[in-house]
Amino acid sequence: MSGRAVPYFCPYCGDEDLHPHLPADPGARPSGWECRSCARVFSVTFKGLNFGDDATPQTVPVDNRPETGHDS
Numbered sequence: 001m002s003g004r005a006v007p008y009f010c011p012y013c014g015d016e017d018l019h020p021h022l023p024a025d026p027g028a029r030p031s032g033w034e035c036r037s038c039a040r041v042f043s044v045t046f047k048g049l050n051f052g053d054d055a056t057p058q059t060v061p062v063d064n065r066p067e068t069g070h071d072s
């Protein structure tokens, strides 16, 4: 496979109504995905490769956790 596959399901609600997220700046490239069922915007991040116990995947801090409180 060349390139990246697209996500098929929202990781938060499981819906399939996903579309590329277009930033407010009209010149900006799409970044991430938006779910039109639960209105969440998320991205899929590559964390590294895991070759077993001797290799430690390179990890990055998770700073894009979904914000809570939308439903209250």
Ligand SMILES: [Zn+2]
Pocket (backbone or CB within 6 Å): 010, 011, 012, 013, 014, 015, 035, 036, 037, 038, 039, 040
């Ligand atoms: Zn969703």
